Amino acid sequence: MKLAEARTEFITKWGAFGSHWGINRTMAQVHALLLISADPLSQDDIMEQLNVSRGNANMNIRALMDWGLVERVIIPGERREFFVAEKDIWKVATQILRERKKREFDPMMKTVESLENIEGDKKDKNHKQFTETISSIKTFGRQADRMMDVMVKADENWFIGSLMKFFK
Amino acid sequence: MKLAEARTEFITKWGAFGSHWGINRTMAQVHALLLISADPLSQDDIMEQLNVSRGNANMNIRALMDWGLVERVIIPGERREFFVAEKDIWKVATQILRERKKREFDPMMKTVESLENIEGDKKDKNHKQFTETISSIKTFGRQADRMMDVMVKADENWFIGSLMKFFK
DNA sequence: ATGAACTTTCACAAAGTTTTGAAAATTCAG
DNA sequence: CTGAATTTTCAAAACTTTGTGAAAGTTCAT
Known part of the structure; x- marks a missing residue:
């Protein structure tokens, strides 16, 4: 070619x-x-x-x-x-991650947090399902957040190197 | 509310x-x-x-x-x-990851691999830049691929637990 | 087998996004 | 300053994606 x-x-x-x-x-x-x-x-x-x-x-x-x-x-x-x-693909990837986190993920998590405390009958099954869903998204979000931070701050060799050794 | x-x-x-x-x-x-x-x-x-x-x-x-x-x-x-x-957010996330990998990432990597060997003057600077870009995307892609595999196969507690301990 | 209940399809409509190109604004050398 | 080169803006056009609803298809109890 x-x-x-x-x-x-x-x-x-x-x-x-x-x-x-x-x-x-x-x-x-x-x-x-x-x-x-x-x-x-x-x-x-x-x-x-x-x-x-x-x-x-x-x-x-x-x-x-x-x-x-x-x-x-x-x-x-x-x-x-x-x-x-920028030609370093690791930098390109972390830069995209950083931007998308800022533009999409962070606002979503803010919304989720604002929906944590709602009034009403805590025995109602839809009420229960709602708060459970919100709280599990929040927990998941916190973990994802930390993970993204680590990636974005790490430099390529350290991050991938460590991760790969770890998961071998 | x-x-x-x-x-x-x-x-x-x-x-x-x-x-x-x-x-x-x-x-x-x-x-x-x-x-x-x-x-x-x-x-x-x-x-x-x-x-x-x-x-x-x-x-x-x-x-x-x-x-x-x-x-x-x-x-x-x-x-x-x-x-x-599916209400388990970890499963939702890994399922989405799995599907998007299959639909978007894997085909992109196949394309990149097909562009690895090209004819022409290896001293030309655009030729050189092209092969360098392709090869660094390929290397990055292999690492990302392994990482996604680990995530998709891991169950939540094992993965997040280990990762967080590791990066503490 | 029939027909009511339910699901799927599809041509067209509406909404949303991207692209164009020409005009306005800016920059800079002389 | 002036005006040629360059960049930016923006309204309209082209294109793409998504949504509608009526009609066709399927399923199943009787």
Whole structure:
């Protein structure tokens, strides 16, 4: 397989994969393109290589910077802005975990906590089921929370190394 | 806060949360409703409590069964089918992990593996960057794969217990 | 075998999301 | 300053996903 072909395939598949992960298709494709590009790319490079409009490219580059997956670099003598992706996959994964925890998980846990104490007949079976469900989600959430923290703070070798030895 | 109110809030929020997780809004709402219901519910109960159409309810109950999160139960003397959700949150989480791994992660890794060997000038910097990216995704993927396997196979107390002691 | 009860399907409608491209805003060299 | 290069915004269009409800299909007690 030729490089050009392989690059296209990777970009397409990473795009589809990303769309399952709270990252939209174009955003994931821009990310894929930057991951496999040795040099920083300008917005026009990205538009051209992915065949997307100016607005779309701009929006998604911005979103990738918000997620902390892409950085702006300044090339001396160049007026335009260039972009590079973080290439260390462990960092990419923990960064995504961190963001999604903040955006989705933490708010959900806040809601769950706010639903812990409800009035009414504690003998009613639906009342009982409700409080049991809420409290088990809360317990599970606390554990997941700690686990995510550990992962996000650990560096790759320490974390995976220890975990794998442990679970061998 | 009253039970009815709290139930509605929980269903709404779980619905929004689920939609970030490859589970659509109605599907997550049906799941939420079943999680907090002490008794099995019929399709009509679900339609009524969530204000959704027959077709929609049917489709999403079916999808939840596909995901292994909901089961059909037969109530003696009743013609209709009833449904219950798995209430153990750890089982719910590992089941979702298992399904998403199968549907999204495994195919992505297969693609990555197929892109490992490409022709061309190994000195070209984009060629080099491409193979490096692919190989680091592959390495990361193998580790993630083993980790998911351990989680999915472990039972809650063993897994969380050990992990937490370990990382204390 | 019949038909009432119940479940499934599917074409179309509604809702939601993403993309476009042109116009407005900003930046910067001269 | 000025104006060319570049970036940002945003309303409308295209596309995608989800939901509806009526009709078709199935099941089962009689």
